[in-house]
């Protein structure tokens with residue numbers, strides 16, 4: 280673990296439209312290579328926070344520093360580029376494009392980022408090979424990759440989404456409660472496999488969920504309620 | 513990156529193939545209609561202006577230039593006055609006149625107009641690109657009571673060579689005064705030309721003279737009984753007047769001088785028109801309906817384009833998640849933008865090319881049937897530059913319209929964040 284943080288939030292505040300602040304975080308940081316479990320009840324603003332970190336939502340005030348780049352100082356185009364290069368995102372649900380095969384889904388991040396394409400090629404010799412290696416590590420077969428995503432089980436879809444987030448070794452992977460559709464044992468196994476792969480890549484993992492029983496799988500656990508100055512009603 | 517985005521647009525469209533197909537079909541139908549109408553318009557214009565070629569001047573009694581062209585070339589309307597045979601003879605011997613073919617109108621056969629003329633008519637009447645009249649069957653008239661039929665006349669009346677027929681006096685369809693006592697025999701049937709010649713019945717000038725022998729004021733007198741076909745064949749029949757004269761100048765440059773001279777002809781008031789000029793003027797009058805048709809088909813394209821816009825706008829809601837996912841994967845605003853703009857352009861391009869393919873396949877299949885009835889020289893058998901320009905133009909407009917849903921999707925994907933609950 281190196282010392283410079285992969286993610287740093289400072290005096291961050293955000294609210295939707297003209298609504299009062301939903302999020303107000305004074306200080307938060309994640310070390311490089313660290314895995315962090317962020318707990319929060321439904322509606323507490325977990326997905327919103329990830330949207331801010333992903334640079335898709337714009338904060339009202341404060342700073343978001345991703346891989347030593349200050350997002351608030353950037354144009355939205357540059358923020359998009361930063362996300363493409365350094366972030367792997369696993370959605371809360373239904374996060375694959377139904378009209379592409381699993382393999383084509385997994386390749387997409389490398390289409391949008393030259394950096395990640397270069398890293399995948401450097402590590403495995405090619406983007407598709409990299410996808411296949413990662414898929415194997417997460418327990419997917421080559422046949423699974425060729426199938427349309429609609430023909431996969433929910434658990435298999437989660438793994439495909441994980442492969443897609445990991446491809447090209449992004450610095451930070453943010454996972455929005457990606458396992459809620461699975462039973463407890465399968466969730467645990469999925470998180471373990473995800474952890475193994477991202478550790479091999481040196482990527483950090485920010486995992487948000489309302490289910491506290493997952494916390495032991497991570498280096499560190501935190502509570503959004505404790506971080507957030509805005510108190511839920 | 514552009515290729516990737518277009519590839520995504522194609523796959524996304526494929527996932528919504530039912531709606532996409534309907535949109536494409538509506539564009540294809542619009543392009544089919546527009547290109548067909550435009551080509552027919554062009555074809556009609558060309559074939560209209562090519563009704564008569566190689567004739568430098570048409571001379572008739574003084575009326576209006578358009579009326580002269582209408583009755584002498586299109587067999588529409590009635591000639592008011594005639595040109596005397598003396599004038600014809602004098603004009604035909606002028607130095608600046610290479611040839612002069614007289615025509616005499618005023619009789620019909622079952623509504624088809626009779627043209628009395630000389631055998632030179634078959635030599636000098638030209639249409640399209642200086643094309644001569646050709647005989648599908650038979651040959652020119654030799655005997656006084658021989659008749660040559662236009663292609664349409666023969667087809668519609670079901671006449672063959674050797675068919676016997678009689679002429680009626682006057683240009684109306686319901687003529688009650690007939691030349692029953694002088695039957696004619698069909699000796700030739702012309703090939704289709706796409707000109708009014710197809711609807712004509714052609715006899716010699718002498719025949720016109722013969723059937724009116726012993727007539728006065730448009731009615732037969734008892735004297736006419738004496739003029740039997742046998743006697744008439746023995747006589748030298750020279751008309752006193754003709755309706756109009758088609759003239760070829762000895763050189764192109766003499767045309768204007770010839771026209772000026774004839775317009776100020778001293779022996780009688782004549783009128784000389786240059787067919788090309790008159791035909792263009794006439795086209796401007798008759799083409800109003802076709803222009804209306806073109807405007808209607810342009811509207812059909814507009815409706816098709818609005819269809820594209822509608823189908824994309826309605827798809828936006830169900831595709832919020834798709835946009836959010838793409839953005840989470842690193843797609844920039846311009847990718848989302850390109851995705852939707854190229855989707856609109858693709859729908860129009862595919863629809864347009866489909867429309868052209870359908871139209872030209874249709875023409876290819878129908879050509880044998882159409883060729884029998886029309887002069888198909890005017891219709892092209894392969895899509896031309898104009899057709900592709902129409903498709904590209906429509907594609908461009910569709911892309912412009914695609915900007916509207918693109919901006920909406922872009923704004924939305926920015927406020928949706930990374931989680932879309934639909």
Ligand SMILES: Nc1ncnc2c1ncn2[C@@H]1O[C@H](COP(=O)(O)OP(=O)(O)OP(=O)(O)O)[C@@H](O)[C@H]1O
Nearest residue numbers: 295301320321322323324325326327328489927928
């Ligand atoms: N696009 C939006 N516009 C306006 N309000 C929103 C929007 N997205 C979320 N919210 C509101 O913000 C609050 C936090 O939503 P968020 O999705 O961040 O919660 P969450 O912690 O991810 O919940 P869950 O665990 O159920 O996913 C909710 O009250 C929600 O209604």
Ligand SMILES: [Mg+2]
Nearest residue numbers: 325326371931
């Ligand atoms: Mg959430």
